[in-house]
Amino acid sequence: MSMSAERTAAPDAPGEGPAPARTPGRWSSVLRQMLQTRRVVFGVVTIVLMVVIAWVGPLLSPWEFGERDYAAFLQPPSPDHWWGTDNTGRDVFVSTMVGLQKSVIIGLLVAVLSTMVAAVVGAFAGYFLGVTDRVLMWITDLLLVLPSFLILAILYPVLRDQGWVVFVALLAAFLWMVTAKMVRGMTISLKEREYVLAARYMGVPAWKIIFRHIIPNMSSLLIVDATINVSSAIIVETSLSYFGFGVQPPDVSLGSLISDGAGQAVTHPWTFVFSTGLLVLLVLAVNLIGDGLRDALDPQSKRRA
């Protein structure tokens, strides 16, 4: 901890010191820190590979999505069908890749979106308190008590033609409330910190204080929350799809594929193993990145060299 940063010489005329060293910016040092961690590199490479394979894979395969091979139902992997076929003769590799596309988009977008909403709503409510707090928390409580599954089920048929963007927004809208409450509590304690007071007495506007001092100082919580949300978004999407909302056949997601394959996981494992394995790998990679990002953003973290 201790080092001699103080100059030993008596204070001389300012500006005459040695040529100032270049100080790297905050984000570039975070990035450098992250890329030095092996876990993060592994996570990033995994996700990039998965994205590439999800979009390029179907092009490489001789089969089209939705195409059926009436000569091969429930066949194990073979040179013809790399990951085998399902009970309607579809190529498992191609449909898994298409499902992966959907799940990556939904999982990542929903997680980022809901965490952002939670951070902003919670931080504003906690920082301003008073009327702002009451209005924002009233909305949060309302959304908490509404049965989200039911609302999604009712709304989705109306909005289904709008495409997956609306679906992502809907999923995110029902995932942020609990985190927002936690964020609000943390904000109330953070706003009494002296560096927040210092910024306030410096004349920094409130919204800037929130985005510059308050939200970065709870990034550990937010990142953990976002990584958890990736998996819960995929799971919610899966269960919605299972009940006939969300991603509908002939469209597929990892969730719908897993629910299809689950029943024959023991007898015909290839219909289940690949989609499940990819889901596990996806969530694992996201967690590794989140872990590294948390350490890089937190200078107090023990793992720093």
Place this chain on the structure above:
Amino acid sequence: MTETITANGAGGPEAAETGAPVLEIEDLHVTFPGRGKEPDVKAVRGVGYSVRRGEILGIVGESGSGKSVSSMAAMGLLPDNARVTGSIRLHGEELLGLDDKAMSAKRGSRIAMVFQDPLSGLTPVYTVGDQIIEAVRVHNPKMGKERAAERAVELLDLVGIPNPAQRAKAFPHEFSGGMRQRVMIAIAIANDPDVIICDEPTTALDVTIQAQILEVLKTAQRETGAAIVMITHDLGVVAGLVDRVLVMYAGRPVEVGAVDDVYYRTRMPYTMGLLGSVPRLDTEEHAPLVPIEGNPPSLSALPPGCPFAPRCPIATDECRAEEPELLEVGGGHGDGHTAACIRAPEIEREGWTAADVYPVPAIGEAPAARTRRADRETVLQVDGLVKHHPLMKGAVFKRRVGTVYAVDGVSFDIAEGETLGLVGESGCGKSSTLMEILSLERPQSGTVDLLGRRSGTMSARERFAVRRDVQVVFQDPMSSLDPRMLVFDVVAEPLRTHGYPKDKLRARVNELLDLVGLDPAHAGRYPQEFSGGQRQRIGIARALALEPRLLILDEPVSALDVSIQAGVINLLEELKVRLGLSYLFVAHDLSVVRHIADRVAVMYLGRIVEIGEVGRIFGSPAHPYTQALLSAIPVPDPEKERARTHIVLEGDLPSPANPPSGCRFRPRCPKFAGLSEAERVPCIEVSPDLEPTGEDDHTAACHYAQGRTVV
């Protein structure tokens, strides 16, 4: 009220001479193994001392010097992973190596400890009486419950708790900090221990309470005849209380001796620096303090040779080669004065003092000080400022059940280039006053004029402009800097906010870091890579970024070690002169205030009770509270301290939610106690206003104000 003469630090040397040592520690080493690849932390390296019955040994040192660890080792309270070697003997019986069960029989009965934090020392779910009874009965299982309860009441009475029988049934949260510390002392002496180890027992307390606790400790020692090991960083406390001193640095004793020898015939440069860096309450001259450059070494990577050599101004190559032994100094009188410095004989021969060893920085005079105060511009004018907090009760239907009179009619002003010291005990409303001034909002009552603009009537643009000219430095260097921001961004924040040209930003930040004595090359680090003193410098750099005219300092040095504190105080003085700043300096340490302030305002329960020139306030305080406050502060000068008369105030600061009628200081006032019935009437009925005492612009809020010398 009691006036006690601190004659010859309780017990006295004659008591210390008799008998064999009670506690003997020899060549104690404590090492904490490092986690993973980290190096081991050598917290204590060869400590040895012995205390006799009735003797008080003071162990002084800065934080991290190993003073607490060595006493925890004596109590057998170190964590299991600590490696302890050497010898700890109680009445000749070796304690090191005893198992926990055998140690438990000794702890609390033969050897007792008083900890620093009275808040966490008592269990909140048991009554105070039960906790003392437990302490008594655990070592005397045969003693009946009634007898133990009687003993608990006796002990509470001994440590000066009023209505002990009734208070024994109270829970810890019903006691103030000072009262809790008294209870802790009662528990410590419950079984007539032979040794009491006090680990910074008064650090967390206000000075008036500290004076009370020190009295209690002396009483406790008189009653039990125990030896006391007093661990502290406060050189004033040591001067008046102890018989012998052991100065620790980097886990080793560097100077040991009778208190007079160590204070007046200092032979180790570190001790000299430590004594020179303390601002003195009893000296009028305004000489800069002696700062010790640098920081204490890391205990896991000690330099070869003398650990103090990197900070020592008179270190030679020989000092860096080998660690010096603790050798006898003082011409072999056999009085046990030893120092670990190879140049000690030289220091002795030449008769060097701190001023000879340390280069003292020269600080000029502020240009504004040359003009008369009345002719200078007023930077801050506070008039009748009031801040009351409502006390609410109930969850759904909140109703007001009372008012906390945090700030209740405070008036003062600061002229350009002036430092006003605002002092008072914790809870007197100092910080509330600051926050009210800084909020720039309309006060509940009264007015605040900053640089000629009135709070609450400014437009947003004017307010923004005032923010530029008024900056703040906070107490805690840990929490005043955003841990997620690089030092560069921390210092650049005010500049960016106020639209400083982007291309000049880097140059300005480097200039600022240079100004506060930090290396601009370290701008790319995070705040926690710096030590406390350095972080405080970063905070000052941030506050100075916009070239403010008024700097509000909220206890800027109270969280720092003395040697570091001196550097920061010197820096503040130097900056004031160079940049023509005005300071509003809030502190509870009056020695620091005497050193830095031009004028002083003393606060008590939300009101200013006395205000005036620093020389007047300290030289001849007129309000009884100021007199008590000044008298309670120990002076780091053993002879002076023993000869001083301390005014020990009774009781604690009343709750600001329920202040007494008339004069708020009345229930604790020594003067009030000595008045006749008729004379007391104005004190009870009329709240005194600040009235001039006759000289300069010195005013005091007391019906019977009378100057008196107490320092």
